[in-house]
Amino acid sequence: MTLSDLIQETFSAIIVNKARSGLTILGIIIGIGSVIAMISIGQGAQNSIEASIQSIGSNLILIMPGAQRGAGVQVSAGRGSATTLTQADADTIEKEITLAKAIAPEISKRYQITAKGKNTNTQVIGTVGSYPQVRNIQIDTGSFISDQNIRSISKVAVLGPTTRDDLFGQGVDPIGQSIRVNKIDFKIIGVTKAKGGSGFSNQDDIIFIPISTAQRFLAGNDSVTTISVEASDQNSMAQIQQQITALLLQRHNISDAQLADFQILNQQDIVQTASSVTDTFTILLASIAGISLIVGGIGIMNMMLTNVTERTREIGLRKAIGAKRKDISLQFLTESVMLTFFGGAAGILLGWILAWGVAQFAGIPTSISFFSVLLAFGVSAAIGIIFGYYPARRAAGLNPIEALRYE
Amino acid sequence: MIKCENITKIYKNGETETAVLKKVSFEISDGEFVAIMGPSGSGKSTLMHILGCLDTPTSGAYTLDGQDVSKMSDDELADIRKDKIGFVFQSYNLLPRATAIRNVILPLIYIGENKEMREQKAKQALLDAGLAEDRWNYLSNQLSGGQMQRVAIARALVNNPIIILADEPTGNLDTKTGEIVLSTFQQLNKELGRTIVLITHELYVAEHAGRIIHIKDGGIIADEKNKERRIANHNI
Ligand SMILES: Nc1ncnc2c1ncn2[C@@H]1O[C@H](COP(=O)(O)OP(=O)(O)OP(=O)(O)O)[C@@H](O)[C@H]1O
Ligand SMILES: [Mg+2]
Numbered sequence: 001m002t003l004s005d006l007i008q009e010t011f012s013a014i015i016v017n018k019a020r021s022g023l024t025i026l027g028i029i030i031g032i033g034s035v036i037a038m039i040s041i042g043q044g045a046q047n048s049i050e051a052s053i054q055s056i057g058s059n060l061i062l063i064m065p066g067a068q069r070g071a072g073v074q075v076s077a078g079r080g081s082a083t084t085l086t087q088a089d090a091d092t093i094e095k096e097i098t099l100a101k102a103i104a105p106e107i108s109k110r111y112q113i114t115a116k117g118k119n120t121n122t123q124v125i126g127t128v129g130s131y132p133q134v135r136n137i138q139i140d141t142g143s144f145i146s147d148q149n150i151r152s153i154s155k156v157a158v159l160g161p162t163t164r165d166d167l168f169g170q171g172v173d174p175i176g177q178s179i180r181v182n183k184i185d186f187k188i189i190g191v192t193k194a195k196g197g198s199g200f201s202n203q204d205d206i207i208f209i210p211i212s213t214a215q216r217f218l219a220g221n222d223s224v225t226t227i228s229v230e231a232s233d234q235n236s237m238a239q240i241q242q243q244i245t246a247l248l249l250q251r252h253n254i255s256d257a258q259l260a261d262f263q264i265l266n267q268q269d270i271v272q273t274a275s276s277v278t279d280t281f282t283i284l285l286a287s288i289a290g291i292s293l294i295v296g297g298i299g300i301m302n303m304m305l306t307n308v309t310e311r312t313r314e315i316g317l318r319k320a321i322g323a324k325r326k327d328i329s330l331q332f333l334t335e336s337v338m339l340t341f342f343g344g345a346a347g348i349l350l351g352w353i354l355a356w357g358v359a360q361f362a363g364i365p366t367s368i369s370f371f372s373v374l375l376a377f378g379v380s381a382a383i384g385i386i387f388g389y390y391p392a393r394r395a396a397g398l399n400p401i402e403a404l405r406y407e
Numbered sequence: 408m409i410k411c412e413n414i415t416k417i418y419k420n421g422e423t424e425t426a427v428l429k430k431v432s433f434e435i436s437d438g439e440f441v442a443i444m445g446p447s448g449s450g451k452s453t454l455m456h457i458l459g460c461l462d463t464p465t466s467g468a469y470t471l472d473g474q475d476v477s478k479m480s481d482d483e484l485a486d487i488r489k490d491k492i493g494f495v496f497q498s499y500n501l502l503p504r505a506t507a508i509r510n511v512i513l514p515l516i517y518i519g520e521n522k523e524m525r526e527q528k529a530k531q532a533l534l535d536a537g538l539a540e541d542r543w544n545y546l547s548n549q550l551s552g553g554q555m556q557r558v559a560i561a562r563a564l565v566n567n568p569i570i571i572l573a574d575e576p577t578g579n580l581d582t583k584t585g586e587i588v589l590s591t592f593q594q595l596n597k598e599l600g601r602t603i604v605l606i607t608h609e610l611y612v613a614e615h616a617g618r619i620i621h622i623k624d625g626g627i628i629a630d631e632k633n634k635e636r637r638i639a640n641h642n643i
Binding site for chain 1: 456459461462481482485486488489490494496498500501502504505513514516517518519562566
């Protein structure tokens, strides 16, 4: 029996039982479709979280005030209240840690901002000229804060695009105009490019001013809330982290690292923590969908068993005219594999449509990976073989005369 | 060559045992045309199934061309059925949802014949069995009893078997088509030297054979040469 014969026989058998084949295929379609859709939602979430973590910069180490906790959790612990990091710490790091490519200290706080009668509440970040490089920010129009601005403690500001839109309207060039922060007027010297504010914080709704100005006029002290350190590559990150820890412990006169009054976050740790969360989430979704896949598989087995019983006489006849065990079992196995194949293909399409719909109408990012399609296909083929094997073997083992007498 | 020694077939149905064949022994040489006669329920079909390697005897030895069939595996038996034996069932056993010609093609699929040869051979077999050409593409459950019987005969002949076992092949045919079938069998026997074993109720049909075996209650009661052999006329 050649392959084309086998496929022809199988095809006609499936066509004869349109309704039953259709319902069986439907079970697989729903199973595969939901697996694809669920995995795409999980992966979409993972991708967007990773992208927003990566968008804050690359090879980044963040130093923040507050107690050191376990690896990479509690992103904002102690922020705002503790003022254990100072400008002097930042200057020392810049001088001593030669491995670091660039360093950008910042002091940030939310303020009410007014401009030409409009007002908004946003994050005001006092920082230095290297900030755009370290934190992956680009200037759209005008310029960013310069070292000159910092030395002369100038009252200048760079707006994020969202803040610009809120205060001056979309597309308006605000350079030269002024905004009022905490009763102090700042002249606008630049606007940053939009980064697409998804994830946990909108990086477009923001105002940058010189760090010296922020410390002098807004905070009233020389504390910093974050020091961002960019490593030249991923390999040097651990070493830089160690050096900074040692340096700060020594500067703060703390002998026990457990009692450190600052914490150092490594971008890799953040990505890993977030990934492990989304991985769990994806697995959870996929296993829920997997259950419907198993139900679909049992549907196939049920149909194939009914099929074998119903076609006992046919099997008897085929054996009587010379079909071997292998011919019979292959025929029934092909039938169940073909059913799952159709179901799998349609299910991938359904899953793709679902994922598209979720992205389109619910605004949740989704991403269909080649891997999940491959997985779904593999699983459906495996279901066809596993759940088709028993009925096929049963058919092949029938005695021809008994099968021919079967009513 | 077919050789049966003390073939016994016992059907067990719970506690009760029915001996359908009781120590049946005979030989059929290559190229013989044998008719088996006997009353209904005497065990003719049961014997035929054993001869066709579809069933195995409870005891006794069945040797086909020097090979002991009772020692063969399922797949080896399937090979013998496929290559050596053409079987016409009493109840036709056609695939109901397949066309007449598809039913005839079926054995060729398992032999591994190529597509063009299949069509050609199936058509020739249908012609030999006397089925009108306009019925070849009918589904087999849309055919009359006699037409189904002819499809069943065509299917038995199509793989050119050296042994043809036919269980009441003319039972549902009118005189004319019955003659066509008998003449086909006689031709195959005479010109190609095929061995033919034919079961029938009718003495008239049996008289076309060269030898007649009478069976009653699972045993042979007579086994003799047919002296006045009838010759079927294909062109009546
Ligand atoms: N599977 C079975 N279980 C029990 N008894 C059976 C079975 N198959 C056949 N028999 C019995 O064996 C006997 C012989 O059956 P068989 O079909 O060989 O008869 P036959 O000679 O071909 O009759 P007919 O001329 O009516 O076709 C019958 O009495 C039948 O009831
Ligand atoms: Mg019978």
